[in-house]
Amino acid sequence: MIGKRIMLLCLAPILFLGGCLNLLSNDSPQTENEDGVKDRPSDFYESVLTYTGDGYFLPYGGKAEKAEDQYKEEVIKATKDYIKKEYKTDIEVHNLVGNQGGYTVFFESKGRLHFYSTAIVPIDFREKRVKTESVWTLEGEVEKG
Template identity: 35%
Template sequence: MRIKRVFLLIGVSTFLGGCSSLFRDSEEEHIQKVYIRVQDYTGEEYRQPFGKQTGKIAEANRDVIEEATIKYFQETYKTDVKVHNMVGVLKGVKVFAESIGEPHFYTYAYVQIQDNKVLTHLIGAEDYVVQGAIQGGLYHMIFEEEFRKLDRYLESLAEEGRVTGITKEALQNAGGRGFMTPYYFINMRSAEEAIKPVYDLYLRDPDASNKELRNAYEESLFDAENLFINIQLFMSDKGAEPSEEIFNRVTKDLEEMSGIPKATYSFTLNDNLIQRETSEGSKENSFSREFPNEIIRE
């Protein structure tokens, strides 16, 4: 009986060990299915709910949708764009576009699809989204030197080899957040008054010079709590956890650096993985400095 009990215990232990291995393999497979290394992410994996069928219809009518999108941004926002990606959504398609030249920004429009037909005459966009994208691009234009300093700093961090940003392809195919670089994007509230005269001048005269745009800026009306620079970095090495040391160093630098753009800064440091279908990098293990504790530079 003692021998039987020993063999029974060995069998149970082996079974549980095998289950543990199966669970571990299943978890790893799930992670690989949901996430991808940020260096490998192109944004082509981006998806929206209920968009499989409309996505197929959109792809079959790509030329027509591209033409309608380019015309829409030219007529509505006096801006030339190029189309990068089309993602099916419920009853339509989300069209990701990038401005040509300056102001530079990424945005999107929607084209309706009904009864398997593409209705390009019903193309539209969320006006506050596009307006904010253009205003962010204009803000970057007129404070070029300040942004150059911020860019050099973030690029120097990447050159150290421990952190990285998202790829240019991901910006093009799944960005749409206005002025964007691999390391940050700009967005602003509609309440930001200082940039409005610049935006109005741009719509009246898209060829206005940088100097003319800068002169239109109402600096006395600027409120840093209406303009946001959202910085997001990833660890470079596969499997690396977000570094608290790097997070603290960058946070301190953003608080103390001189000559960078006036804005409210948020900062998130992620591990090496990004969600395939949502393009989200933030997770439970990420370090974040964000609302209501952002870094305000005035």
């Protein structure tokens, strides 16, 4: 009985450290692109500075996702006009993500004041119309950027 306990006490740290050693190894498959920057595998988190909204989805956005080609240009124009009017800033739109009532638009500012943010563009799917007068951003999000 005592022999089993001693063996268990000796074996437990070895098994524990054996599992942790895998975390310490730097064998992650990284490759260099043409700029000499190492690309991370796809299962790592994306940097906030380079994230453009790709791969992002919202619940109940299926209807908008299916109709993206139909509304894309008008949604982009409505977003650019709204940000230009409200914040006097030019932007570049990176991605449109369908939401329940329209699109969430990921964008990046151009010029000296540089930030990333999102805007929400509502769509009336019954009338098949972009509600350009109702574009909005989350309170304080653009200002924080």
